[in-house]
Amino acid sequence: MVDVQMQVEAVYEKDAGPVPSLEEVQRRLSKIPGAMTADFIAERRERGETEERGER
Numbered sequence: 001m002v003d004v005q006m007q008v009e010a011v012y013e014k015d016a017g018p019v020p021s022l023e024e025v026q027r028r029l030s031k032i033p034g035a036m037t038a039d040f041i042a043e044r045r046e047r048g049e050t051e052e053r054g055e056r
Contacts, residue, residue, distance in 0.1 A: 020028075
């Protein structure tokens with residue numbers, strides 16, 4: 001029996017390249033101007049998520 005999910009994940013892992021360190025991710029994110037909180041809240045509302053996650 002072939003595990004298709006395992007094969008798909010293996011392809012993504014192979015193509016993903018090296019995983020950046022936490023410090024590298026933080027450095028890159030810090031270069032994004034402004035705050036993204038409003039964007040996250042709007043996206044959750046579009047998906048139908050409610051204030052159960054602490055949104056106001």
